[in-house]
Amino acid sequence: MSTVVPVAYQGNTSAAVPDWLNKGDNAWQMISATLVGLQSVPGLVILYGSIVKKKWAVNSAFMALYAFAAVLLCWVIWAYNMSFGDKLLPLWGKAKPALGQKFLIKQAALPSTTHYHHDGTLETATIEPFYPMASMVYFQCVFAAITLILLAGSLLGRMNIKAWMLFVPLWLTFSYTVGFYQAGKESFRSFTRSYYRGAVGALLVYDMKRDVMEFRDMEFKAWARVQSLKFSLDEYNLELRVKEANEAEAEAQHRLATAEAEIADLRNP
Numbered sequence: 001m002s003t004v005v006p007v008a009y010q011g012n013t014s015a016a017v018p019d020w021l022n023k024g025d026n027a028w029q030m031i032s033a034t035l036v037g038l039q040s041v042p043g044l045v046i047l048y049g050s051i052v053k054k055k056w057a058v059n060s061a062f063m064a065l066y067a068f069a070a071v072l073l074c075w076v077i078w079a080y081n082m083s084f085g086d087k088l089l090p091l092w093g094k095a096k097p098a099l100g101q102k103f104l105i106k107q108a109a110l111p112s113t114t115h116y117h118h119d120g121t122l123e124t125a126t127i128e129p130f131y132p133m134a135s136m137v138y139f140q141c142v143f144a145a146i147t148l149i150l151l152a153g154s155l156l157g158r159m160n161i162k163a164w165m166l167f168v169p170l171w172l173t174f175s176y177t178v179g180f181y182q183a184g185k186e187s188f189r190s191f192t193r194s195y196y197r198g199a200v201g202a203l204l205v206y207d208m209k210r211d212v213m214e215f216r217d218m219e220f221k222a223w224a225r226v227q228s229l230k231f232s233l234d235e236y237n238l239e240l241r242v243k244e245a246n247e248a249e250a251e252a253q254h255r256l257a258t259a260e261a262e263i264a265d266l267r268n269p
Contacts, residue, residue, distance in 0.1 A: 026131035033139040056157045063152045071145040083180035104134035
């Protein structure tokens, strides 16, 4: 039995690949990450562009598209190592690029260094899955991207694309990376469960937000209908008043004509 990988992973080993690399683990990691990416682009891009009014459609779709593209760049330039890299502060990792062949083809490690308490006891051990760092960076990137895109769902029709372009890298740097670095202190497995619960919660919040928007739209349509009926009623009342005024005028003219005839009879007996 090998001490590097379990026996179950020894079936298709080759001298052309490292002994720690398992093709099945790596393939599933990349497939699952790609499925999450497809939920974002084009999935949520199309959804956001179709659930808002026409004047906000392009802005909303580009908010999702920009979030995915911006997170991809920020993630590999500094955010990945701030989330899972070497310790800089108790709540932050060192910001540095997650690029370069030497870094990306080595065995994945999460976090990059083992964390210890102040008394020297182990806080978080490093987990080393059987696939390269490139797969790990990609996998974590798509989850960071879809998190920002889900956040955009609460801002549809409320934020300009220019403000959103500034918000995305700032929130990723000062909120998301801090949360992930802290979450790494528990364990990668327990954090993943927490993340999925958070993602489900975000989806529920988004769904509730969409229901609220639909209710407000229905409320506005009902108000517009009431105003239309009120205007129609006012027009009808106005027509009745004009009709009554015309009848009163006709009756007054009739009385005036009768009075003039009586006067003429009195003048000419």
